[in-house]
Amino acid sequence: MSTRDAYVQKLKAQIDDWNAYITILEAKAGLAAAEVRIKYEQSLDSLRGERDQVGDKLEQIQEASEDAWEDFEDSAEDLWERSKAAFAAAKAEFED
Numbered sequence: 001m002s003t004r005d006a007y008v009q010k011l012k013a014q015i016d017d018w019n020a021y022i023t024i025l026e027a028k029a030g031l032a033a034a035e036v037r038i039k040y041e042q043s044l045d046s047l048r049g050e051r052d053q054v055g056d057k058l059e060q061i062q063e064a065s066e067d068a069w070e071d072f073e074d075s076a077e078d079l080w081e082r083s084k085a086a087f088a089a090a091k092a093e094f095e096d
Helices: 003-031 034-063 070-094
Strands: none
Touching: 003 034, 003 070, 034 070
8 A cells, every 4th residue: 555545544444533523512412401402503513624635636736647647635724723623622522
């Protein structure tokens, strides 16, 4: 397995985890009182945006040649770290 393939698999697994967490928050938002639901919805919008940006970068990496994908790696890593921090903050805020 190439380095790019391993990186793609890592990003795919993280996006799958984020999708599962978003589903959990959506369910909690549906049960929350109106005031709290607004907070959930704002966080969900932000998290979906982060996830989508990482997904877009993942597509760029997958479409790049084996040699050229490394040009995307630094920006993908920065984006991934920012997104991980956003998800960690949401988890801390909405933990039971």
